[in-house]
Amino acid sequence: MQLEQIREEVKHILSEKRYKHSLGVEKRAAELGAIYGVDIEKAKLAGITHDIAKEMTKEEIFAYAQENGIQLSPIEREIPKVLHGKIGADICKKKYGFDEELQKAIAYHTTGAPDMDTLAKIIYLADITEENRTFDDLPKIKSLSETNLEEAMLYALNRELVSKIKEDKLIHPATLETRNEILKNRLK
Numbered sequence: 001m002q003l004e005q006i007r008e009e010v011k012h013i014l015s016e017k018r019y020k021h022s023l024g025v026e027k028r029a030a031e032l033g034a035i036y037g038v039d040i041e042k043a044k045l046a047g048i049t050h051d052i053a054k055e056m057t058k059e060e061i062f063a064y065a066q067e068n069g070i071q072l073s074p075i076e077r078e079i080p081k082v083l084h085g086k087i088g089a090d091i092c093k094k095k096y097g098f099d100e101e102l103q104k105a106i107a108y109h110t111t112g113a114p115d116m117d118t119l120a121k122i123i124y125l126a127d128i129t130e131e132n133r134t135f136d137d138l139p140k141i142k143s144l145s146e147t148n149l150e151e152a153m154l155y156a157l158n159r160e161l162v163s164k165i166k167e168d169k170l171i172h173p174a175t176l177e178t179r180n181e182i183l184k185n186r187l188k
Contacts, residue, residue: 003041006096007048014055022048024130025123032122035146039119045098046105046123053088061087079170085110112157112178121149128156154182 007026011019026047033043056064058080064087065072076083089107092098098106105123108116112124125145129138137159144152157179164171 003044003048006045010048010052013052018051018054021130021132022051024132025050025126028126028130029122032126032145033119036118036122036149038122042102042105042119043122043126045096046102046119047126049092049096049098050088050106050109050123050127051084052091052106053084056084056087064090073173075170075172079172082110082172108174111172111174112153113174114177114181116153116178118149121153125149125152125156150182150185154179157182 007023010022014022026044029043029047030040032038033040053061053064061080061083062072062077064070065083068090070086070090072083076086085107089098089103092106093103101117101119104113104117105120107113108120109123109127113120116124125141129142129145141152141156141159144155157175160175161171161179
């Protein structure tokens with residue numbers, strides 16, 4: 001299926017606000033993909049579809065996971081909001097025939113993962129730095145994402161962890177593992 005067709009389908013699945021965000025992620029993913037030598041078409045596909053399951057209810061997410069044999073960890077059952085990545089990846093695999101690289105980019109954009117490849121890091125950062133986002137340190141993350149993918153990831157993950165701690169919210173272990181992996185790689 002072509003990007004244009006997928007974009008049109010996503011437009012009908014998501015709310016106007018979420019679709020606008022997804023278009024922003026698609027655009028930002030293409031920009032970052034050009035910087036880091038990633039297939040631009042893949043970056044756009046992952047960008048436009050990354051939130052395809054974002055507006056599913058908790059009940060719909062759990063039902064989809066059960067019907068499709070998707071294993072959920074105990075922490076994911078407690079914070080189902082993060083599952084839209086994992087569910088979205090499965091939807092895109094079945095509906096659009098996305099390969100493993102695209103699936104991982106979509107699945108990992110919510111929590112990170114220690115084995116993230118360049119495309120997955122691009123989608124994670126494009127989600128945070130797309131043009132519709134507004135927060136105090138956005139210029140710093142945006143600048144880092146254009147010059148050093150690893151440093152941008154570390155900064156974004158640290159920001160996420162501090163936010164979750166301040167709000168007394170649960171933290172998905174993959175977020176911590178991703179941060180630790182980046183720090184370990186720094187020492188090599």
